Amino acid sequence: MTELLLKYFRTKQQEVQSEKVYDTQCPFCSMQCKMQLIEQSIVSRKKYTTIGVDNPTSEGRICIKGMNAHQHALHQDRIKYPLLKVNGEFVRISWREALAVIKEKFTDIQVADGTNALAVYGSASITNEEAYLLGKFARVALTTRYIDYNGRLCMSAAATAANQTFGMDRGITNALTEVPTTRVIILAGTNIAECQPTIMPYFEKAKENGAYIIAIDPRETATTQIADLHLKVKPGMDAALANGLLKVIIEENLTDEQFIRDRATGFAEVKEYVLSQSLDEIAELTGVPKEQIETAAIKFASEETGMLFTARGVEQQIDGTAAVRNLLNVLIATGKIGKPSCGYGAITGQGNGQGAREHGQKADQLPGYRSIENEEHREYIASVWGINKEDIPRKGVSAFEMFKKIDEGEITGMLLMCSNPVVSNPNANFVKSALKKLKFLVAIDLFVSETAEYADLILPTSSYLEDEGTMTNLEGRVILREASRPCPGEVKHDWEIICEIAKVLGKGQYFPYKKAEDIFNELRIASKGGIADYYGITYDRIRKEKGILWPCPDETHGGTARLFEHSFAHPDGKAKMVVVSNSSQIPKEKPSEEYPLYLTTGRVVSHYLTGVQTRKSAALAARNFESYLEIHPETARKYQIENNRLVTVTSKRGSIVVRSKWSDKIRQDTVFVPFHWADSQNVNMLVGEDLDPFCKMPGFKVSAVKVVPN
Template sequence: MSELMLKYFREKQQKVETEKVYNAQCPFCSMQCKKQVIEQTIVTRKRYRTTGVDNPTTGGRLCVKGLNAYQHAFHEDRLRYPMQKIDGAFQPISWDAALQLIKEKIPALQKEYGKNTIGVYGGGSLTNETSYILGKFARLALGTKYIDYNGRFCMSAAASAGNKALGIDRGLTNQLDEIPETKCIILAGTNIADCQPTIMPYFEEAKRNGAYIIVVDPRETATAQMADLHLKVKPGCDNAAANAILKCIYDEGKADLDFIEKRTEGAEELFVHLQGLTVEACAEEAGIPYQELEKAARAFANAESGMIFTARGIEQQVDGYLAVRNFINILLLTGKIGKKGSGYGAITGQGNGQGGREHGQKADQLPGYRSIDNKEDRKYIADVWGMKEKDMPGKGVSAYEMMELIGRGDIKSLFLVGSNPIISNPHATMVKEAIQSLDFFVAVDMFISETAEYADLVLPAASYMENAGTLTNLEGRVTLREADKKAPGESKNDWEILSMIAGILGYGTQFSYQSAEEIFNELRLASKGGIADYFGITYERIRQAEGVFWPCRSESDPGTKRLFEDRFARDGGRAELLVVPLKNEHPKEEVSQEFPLYLTTGRVMAHYLTGVQTRKSSNLNARLFESFIEIHPVTAKRHAISENTLVTIESPRGQITVRSRISESIREDTVFVPFHWAESQNVNMLVEGRLDPVCRMPGFKRSAVRVSPYQEQQ
């Protein structure tokens, strides 16, 4: 072939083959893995591939969700225009018409029923900028006290425990890169191998370096398979396991008395409590052989350094706050915190579960982790927002309690941003009925989710590839997500949508933002002097350092990579040890002859939360397109259940049908069902609405159920 012809074919190929590179961060778990999505166009056909980008947290690693997250961002079902429900069906309308509808409906409802007839419900995957503006939108533009978010079901137990015991709630008190240096690790109620796969190399390296790893979980998960010791706890009895470990440490004289005397308070009361316990009684309550608990206690106490990580397994309980406090007690009793290779970590679930709870989405919270009940905090934020302190609403209620108020008719309108409460809430049947009863319901989302299906108006939101902003990962590192992709159709960034609505309600001056960075600079000021102080963090600093740790109080402050080296953040600088009774004062649902099995719920690797995004990914959905029940072979035989057959699961609140997986990895008295599916597979239909009295966390991880082979209705 001549040189001329080769040149001709090369030029022709260049005309029909183009490539675009989109910079992004994975939108799913709290590792916030950096990545690039490469879009290749050949003639009119597009192909995509994803590559990891080196970064201090994950070093360029991606899991199967991160590799395939582009699929929902490019999905044909993406909302491109505002959609109004007219005669029972959604129809596209203009933004002007959508805003006019809100302008008519909201003031009229508030005039008739009062400001607090409006609820605002956010999500833990929103950027820090949107989380901040959502709180401001609720309290200033709407004037309502009712705002909360789905992170209530994720981090509230650990957040409350960290704040009370240590004075700060930050996911990890140490950097991730200290994990390989620690000598003993307790992973309590966390299946990181499936839920945060890109964190696993830290623990695998620790194991290679000689660390002893203890996993507390009712199931032998992929994480438990890595452990040196697996404590197969009965669902909801983690606190009893912690008490047994504390008792053994105390009895064998392994407590760090010097650390306890200098840096804690409450030790005397805790010692009296431990004197009244026996390891055997605690072990019986926990459903674990006492010898295994003694082995765990000795391994942790004798190690020169140690870390404890908790997650939803122990936190999503009606005593989740106390369970986390008891595991923090273990750290404090052994002096293993505030040192290199020693500390506490709450494994954050959602992409911005950390930042999302710091800047005003929670019912009791103002930006910077300030308290809405504190007059000085209220005055400070009111001044930043240009309003009077007396006009700022007070504390509202938790996410699930908002659903109860909607069901009772106290809340008649709802703004929903990036969440799917019909699937994620306990007592899901009641929640669905409540949502259907709303007078006016506005949802902001990329798709028409199971909840948005009942909205009067759905506003199209940008995806993670189109919406730039900051997020805070599980170690407290504030990162910047660059977003290169243009949003499809007339979809907009969620902060833009909220600003537009605030404008038509008369607050355009306070919501005149032109960029996410402009919002972040206001957030910095709002957080200044608070517990979660971001004042010293700027977009430029994040770019230069690839993330900055909070608290960071000035631009000359390098950020705080390890907390509590010299003092704790509580008044007086001491951490608080707390007596946690063996028998909970707030009883959990017990099994009975009618409902003889414990049900516990959780995630699988291929899906995320309620599945709205991952079920739009053909690659991820192909891995697991339906839910399942994991059941022990002895239990399956007792209830006449065969492998890979449909099973009906019933609780006092309802029933679902899923497919069976028989496995010796689970306790005989327990079954497991993931929560990523809707309708007849929605396991949260079975979960009761009882809440932790401190943090208002529902008890997702323990319900009483019965199982039987599915029988088709005649």
């Protein structure tokens, strides 16, 4: 028996000719789980296995997306060399030729149409180094005011609300390790079980420890299943629901008066407004029974500790900023911020959604979360970049507004990096129409996405396995993605591409970097003294400490685990409460006789964003190979919708065709469609163009539609 076993293992050893281990982290959600890809060469084929690696945030866990991420990175459809569109077809060209074309076209556009005729559209999936560099490239190499990024469509409402209320925005004001010890949790508009599965154990542990969980969502989801109380709110009524909670808390004398007096402004006005409102009317408005509002309010206010988490369900609305601010009013009124096991978390969506919004690729922003309109901020960044303050352009417009500028002819050329706005933006047909008007579009991507199909030139970029750099996860923890796998073909890193374009445009002296760490060291200096201060963080420290929570002002500083312990970031040190009206001044689309149902959108566990990467993974695509419409059986019968049949969903903007899926877990006045699919299943073709006035977020979560059988 022993001889047979030895023979078996010797045979297996011979079959495994070599083994390589690549340290990396998941390219998908904001947990940024650490993992290793093990590549085994077995006879004439390769076998890949992904395992989780211990780290402070996900503690070695990975989800189904992370396990299969390598399938898209190794996919045969990866772009491996520059592609130029000639007579409607993409043909291979050299990098030298590609850069020459960019130089010619970009120069011609700016001579003919002005400096600001070129725009840059960035991403929240790229590294901090690349996000920083993209902002610098727009302002120094192109000298254009028009740069924004796809995070505008994701986290901007929560970021703006946090800045307005607290004076600064970091995804979670505490480390996740405080979640299990809190006594009550509000999960508002977040389906973390499907969007960030590896965060769930924190909440499950809290529940085991006796925490009371309140979920706010129009649907029953895998996340609401852990809740003790589910407030099944009408889509778009989150701000009004928060007023109901505030009314009960104030009337029951459950506010933290000392905290309000010492650390907040605006409470008197909020109190006067909410007490003037009828709880019965709020219940009618929100669709949440009065008794449930009372239970939630009393439970949250009565417990000694509590935490509030919001995500896209609350934020992706045209009053998303106001809705989040009103929920933060609840947090402040009860004094549950800046203390152990008390705080706020905006559950960041994209992999580097936090870091990508801190260092300069937003229209109004400079590195370190500085303002591009602040003269002192402009002076400091100009000194870091070695240019004159006056040469930094002023602020531009938001992501979607750039397509309006294209439509109007003000923007005639664009550099697009790692984003797919044809699928991700509202009124997708309008975005397609605008892109067709561009004189020149350069797309930097892994694949020929739905947007890259409209490009004149596509440049091949590196994947998460190949591109080293830092990311900032949902905690605000700066971590280092090691990436040692060689780039395939003629693929280059995003930062290399930016530097090479800058060089042919005659601005190479401002982009002299040889490796990602060089860029990070400049970013450290650029962020120094800013709200998002990374100055004390180095690659060596990250490797030793497994990530550091910003702000970290010097190399002796241990990072900041809990924000606002003694003061908020406004000049007076106080949080700013604000009245948010039930009868919003921002009119939302409401169901009508022609379009009788609310449409809301969201994610499924096996896909990510517009699906460009996850739909290239056979294991993930097999789990959800097409989109669907979730509809309540009673609603389905009313509109003669059979289960598991193709239906047409129509709004004022357009129509899509998806498969029906009966579910009694959704409100009868609401239907749900996930947003990971393109073309005839692109749900964003149904979403309107109206934007939140503060953060410019489209209203993805509230549209009026009709559904008919095909």
